Each structure stands twice: as C-alpha cells, then as structure tokens.
Amino acid sequence: MASTHRVAVIQWQIKELDPEYNHKTACSYIREAAAQGAELAVLPEYHLSGMVPTDPRWAVQAGETPQYLSSYQALAKELQVCIVPGTVIERHAAPSQKEIFYNTAYFISNDGTVLGSYRKKNIWHPERPHLTSSGPEHHVAIDTPIGRVGLLICWDVAFPEAFRELIADGAQIVIAPTYWTPHDGSSEIRAYNPDCEGLFLESTITSRCFENTCAVVFANAAGPSEDFLGLSQITLPVVGPVAKMGTEEGFIVADLDMAVVEAAERNYKVREDLKKEDWHYVYRHTQR
Incomplete structure (x- = not known):
C-alpha cells in the first residue's frame, strides 16, 4: 500500500577542511527538519571537508x-x-600498502542503525586520481523505514544503468547526495549554454523518475550562484519536483507521496516489463 513520507533535503556552502563547522551546521539543520516532521534528512556529497585532496589535511580528516x-x-x-549524511571520505589501506580513498554514502535508520552503504562507482574525471571506484560491485537496494531505497552519488546520476540496477533490485526511492557546480561544465560547452549544468540536473533527475517509475531525493551543495548550483529537490514521476531549492542555504521539507510512484508504474509498467522472463536486456527486477 502506498504511503507518504516527510523528507528533507539540506544544502549549504560547505567550508573546505572544516569538518567541525560543517558537522555542526548539518546537525542544526537536521534538528530543524525533524521539528518539522521530517522522517528522512539528506545532506550533500563531501559535506564534512569538501573535495580538496591535494591538501594533506584532507587525508588526515578522512x-x-x-x-x-x-x-x-x-x-x-x-x-x-x-x-543520509551526504557522503564521507574513507581512508583504507590497500594490499599494496598504498592508502586508497572511497567516497561513501550511508543510510542510518531512525533507531541509529546503519542499514547500508554505497561507495561511489562513477568517479567524476577530476576525482579519479584521488578516489577509488566500487568497480564491478552491484548496486544493491536497502530496506528502510521509508521503503526500499537505493543510494547513488553525484556523477552516478548521469548513468541510467545505475538506476536500472537499483530498480531491478526493488528500489522505489533513489537518494543522491551531490556536489555539482557550474564549473563541472567546461568553458567549451558553457559557451553554448552558461547554465548547461543546471539544465543537465533539471532534465536528468525528472527523466530518471519517469523512466524508472521511482522517486529521487537529491541534495547538492549551495552558495553564490557563480560557484554553486544548489537545486536540491524531492522529485516524482508524473508531477516532477514537489519541492526544489535554488542556491540558498537551508533546507526544505516536503511530502513524498508514493501513491504517485505506484500510479506511474500502473501507467508505464516499467517494473512489470523488467520482471518478464523474456525481458530482452540482461537485468531483471527481483520479486519483491
């Protein structure tokens, strides 16, 4: 049976290499969102220290x-x-004794239990010298108090395959912490459209909801518009964003009505097709 969940997305201008400030800011916003009835609060990617791997302090903080x-x-x-505390950078010792770093998202339940985690698979080009991908590991959905959830991170959103694998594992809500800025567009493509990255996010998030009959909860970093996109949002198929921010710091709380997701599936029958024994692609929807 469909249900409605109160969801908060939180965005602010993350201070690089200042995890204490960022953590305090995040906790304050989470408390405010919970006071407004939020059942889930989602933070941005790199929310503790930012992404400054060339500074030695970054590795220490990891x-x-x-x-x-x-x-x-x-x-x-x-x-x-x-x-979902955005993402955190985790430092690990590899068999070669060379330290490696994963960009990891966690889902923490309302009783404090960690229900699951995900290491970013599709590493953005400038990140690749510093972060390790989860590689061929499967995208796996998580059973949570708000339903079956999938976790993706930032550039993962660009890959429909990531969504499809989560949907095939029964996810109805996909949560995507992000640190996506206007500067992710090169000068070459921004000459065609200075707002190309905003257009990318706006069109892709809604498209993923339609083509997968799922909800997307997207939390990005915020700040001055010349350097940040914001656009944190709670989005459904059929209706699009039910709540969306600009580049301002703060949070929004909105109702995520899963009846819309169920109605979209009755109309588009994406999951029904994925379950078919003669489905003509390699992935399958699990029987959930």
Whole structure:
C-alpha cells in the first residue's frame, strides 16, 4: 500500500577542511527538519571537508570519518529520524600498502542503525586520481523505514544503468547526495549554454523518475550562484519536483507521496516489463 513520507533535503556552502563547522551546521539543520516532521534528512556529497585532496589535511580528516558517523547515528536515534549524511571520505589501506580513498554514502535508520552503504562507482574525471571506484560491485537496494531505497552519488546520476540496477533490485526511492557546480561544465560547452549544468540536473533527475517509475531525493551543495548550483529537490514521476531549492542555504521539507510512484508504474509498467522472463536486456527486477 502506498504511503507518504516527510523528507528533507539540506544544502549549504560547505567550508573546505572544516569538518567541525560543517558537522555542526548539518546537525542544526537536521534538528530543524525533524521539528518539522521530517522522517528522512539528506545532506550533500563531501559535506564534512569538501573535495580538496591535494591538501594533506584532507587525508588526515578522512581518517576521522567514524567519529562523525557515530555522531549521526546518535542524532538519528535521539530525533527518531533517518539520516543520509551526504557522503564521507574513507581512508583504507590497500594490499599494496598504498592508502586508497572511497567516497561513501550511508543510510542510518531512525533507531541509529546503519542499514547500508554505497561507495561511489562513477568517479567524476577530476576525482579519479584521488578516489577509488566500487568497480564491478552491484548496486544493491536497502530496506528502510521509508521503503526500499537505493543510494547513488553525484556523477552516478548521469548513468541510467545505475538506476536500472537499483530498480531491478526493488528500489522505489533513489537518494543522491551531490556536489555539482557550474564549473563541472567546461568553458567549451558553457559557451553554448552558461547554465548547461543546471539544465543537465533539471532534465536528468525528472527523466530518471519517469523512466524508472521511482522517486529521487537529491541534495547538492549551495552558495553564490557563480560557484554553486544548489537545486536540491524531492522529485516524482508524473508531477516532477514537489519541492526544489535554488542556491540558498537551508533546507526544505516536503511530502513524498508514493501513491504517485505506484500510479506511474500502473501507467508505464516499467517494473512489470523488467520482471518478464523474456525481458530482452540482461537485468531483471527481483520479486519483491
């Protein structure tokens, strides 16, 4: 049976290499969102330290990730709200003894339990010298208090295959923490359209909702419009964004009506086709 969930997306101008400030800011917004009835709060990608891997402090701060994750678990339990704390950078020792870094998103339940995590698979080109992809690992959906959820991160949104694999595993809501700016467009393509990256996000997020009969919860960084896109939003098929921000700092809370997702599926029958034994692509929808 369809249900409605109160969801918050949070965005602010992340201070590079200042995890204490960013964590405090995030917790304050989460508390405010919970006071407005939010059942889920989602933060942006790189929300603790930003993406500045050439600074030695960035690697040091990546080793401090567990303490912040524990803090979010305690906050989730206290407020009885689910939290996706954007993404955090995790430092790992590889067999070669060379340290590697993953960009990881977690889903924390409203009782403080970590229900699942996801390491970014599609690494944006400038990130590739510094981050390690999850590679061939499958995209796996997670059972949560708000339904079956899939996690993606930023540039993953560009790949319909990522969505399809999550939908094939039963996800009805896809959550995407992001740090996407106007400068992700080269000077060459921005000469054609200075707002090409905003157009990319606006059109792609809604398209993914339609073509997968799913909801998308998208949280981006915010700040001055010359450097940030914002556009954090809660989007459904059929109706598009039910709530959307500009480049301002803050948060929005909106109702995510899953009856719309069910109506879209009855009309478009995407999941029904994915379940067919003679489905002509290699992925299948699991029986959920």
